[in-house]
Structure formats: structure tokens, C-alpha cells
Amino acid sequence: MxxxxxxxxxxxxxxxxxxxxxxxxxxxxxxxxxxxxxxxxxxxxxxxxxxxxxxxxxxxxxxxxxxxxxxxxxxxxxxxAGPPARPAATADDEPVLRAAEEYVWRARAAGADRGSIVAALHRVLDATP
CATH class of the missing domain: 1.10.10.10 (Winged helix-like DNA-binding domain superfamily/Winged helix DNA-binding domain)
Known part of the structure; x- marks a missing residue:
């Protein structure tokens, strides 16, 4: 360190x-x-x-x-820990997966559990046209 x-x-x-x-x-x-x-x-x-x-x-x-x-x-x-290994992605999926990984990583660092992370994502998706 x-x-x-x-x-x-x-x-x-x-x-x-x-x-x-x-x-x-x-x-x-x-x-x-x-x-x-x-x-x-x-x-x-x-x-x-x-x-x-x-x-x-x-x-x-x-x-x-x-x-x-x-x-x-x-x-x-x-x-x-580093970001977890993820399945191979197509070129089209790569930016979305990268953004999702960062979101999950930051949410976990903030203390959010899996359910809270998924619920927040659903709220954002539901509020976005």
C-alpha cells in the first residue's frame, strides 16, 4: 500500500x-x-x-x-477486489456492460445489496421514456 x-x-x-x-x-x-x-x-x-x-x-x-x-x-x-469476470460480449453490448459494471461496483461500494441495485435500476428504467 x-x-x-x-x-x-x-x-x-x-x-x-x-x-x-x-x-x-x-x-x-x-x-x-x-x-x-x-x-x-x-x-x-x-x-x-x-x-x-x-x-x-x-x-x-x-x-x-x-x-x-x-x-x-x-x-x-x-x-x-477487481471487477468480477464477465461473460464475453458482442461489440454492441460492450458499452452497456461496461456502464452496468461501473454502476454495480459503485452501488456496492455505497453499501447497496443486490435487491436495492435492481430496484434502483427498475425505477430509472420505468421513469425513462
């Missing part, structure tokens, strides 16, 4: 600390500030830096992994 991400946890915020960490990391991933294959700080290091229990940071990392934003490997640390 070039520079550690600048994260902070506010004890006066009613949002649980693990969720504050998850949201901040997801935003950094979604914005590209943490690019694919970038290694996140080790759990113990980040927990120490933020004054949190290791289990709190571990929960944030697990939730990011469940959303497909990071990949954890024993001995390899936790790294930002």
Missing part, C-alpha cells in the same frame, strides 16, 4: 464503529482511491491506529468481503 487510507471513527456518532470503518473503506474503493489489488492495512494495525478492537475491524472487512469489494487470503492479507 502506498499510503494508508485516512480513516477515523467518531465515538459520538450513533453509527457503530465497524460500520463507520466499512463505509469509509467502501467509499475509498468506490472512488478509486483504493484501486483493485491494493492491500488494506492488517487488522491489528488498523485496529490499533483507530483505537478499536481487532474484532470490530474484522467485522468491517468481512462485510466488505461479503459485498465483493475485498478479497482476504490467509498470509496474503486483504486486498481490494
Amino acid at each position: 502506498n499510503e494508508p487510507p485516512q480513516l477515523s471513527v467518531t465515538t459520538t456518532d450513533p453509527t457503530p464503529p465497524y460500520e463507520q470503518v466499512r463505509r469509509q473503506l467502501a467509499a475509498l474503493i468506490g472512488s478509486g482511491a483504493l484501486p483493485p489489488d491494493e492491500r488494506l492495512p492488517p487488522l491489528r494495525q488498523l485496529a490499533g491506529d483507530l483505537g478499536l478492537a481487532v474484532g470490530t475491524v474484522a467485522r468491517a472487512y468481512r462485510e466488505l468481503e461479503a459485498a465483493g469489494l475485498v478479497v482476504s487470503r490467509r498470509g496474503g492479507g486483504t486486498r481490494v
Whole structure:
């Protein structure tokens, strides 16, 4: 990792600390500030830096992994996931698939689940002539 991400946890915020960490990391991933294959700080290091229990940071990392934003490997640390492999597309489909991938990637980084992503897409399609 070039520079550690600048994260902070506010004890006066009613949002649980693990969720504050998850949201901040997801935003950094979604914005590209943490690019694919970038290694996140080790759990113990980040927990120490933020004054949190290791289990709190571990929960944030697990939730990011469940959303497909990071990949954890024993001995390899936790790294930002790249966009998932997709089926081959025709030349006509390529721009649409690229746009859809970016939409899904950013929505997941914002914390949206599959149902929310699909529902938002349906709302936009229904509102567009």
C-alpha cells in the first residue's frame, strides 16, 4: 500500500464503529482511491491506529468481503477486489456492460445489496421514456 487510507471513527456518532470503518473503506474503493489489488492495512494495525478492537475491524472487512469489494487470503492479507469476470460480449453490448459494471461496483461500494441495485435500476428504467 502506498499510503494508508485516512480513516477515523467518531465515538459520538450513533453509527457503530465497524460500520463507520466499512463505509469509509467502501467509499475509498468506490472512488478509486483504493484501486483493485491494493492491500488494506492488517487488522491489528488498523485496529490499533483507530483505537478499536481487532474484532470490530474484522467485522468491517468481512462485510466488505461479503459485498465483493475485498478479497482476504490467509498470509496474503486483504486486498481490494477487481471487477468480477464477465461473460464475453458482442461489440454492441460492450458499452452497456461496461456502464452496468461501473454502476454495480459503485452501488456496492455505497453499501447497496443486490435487491436495492435492481430496484434502483427498475425505477430509472420505468421513469425513462
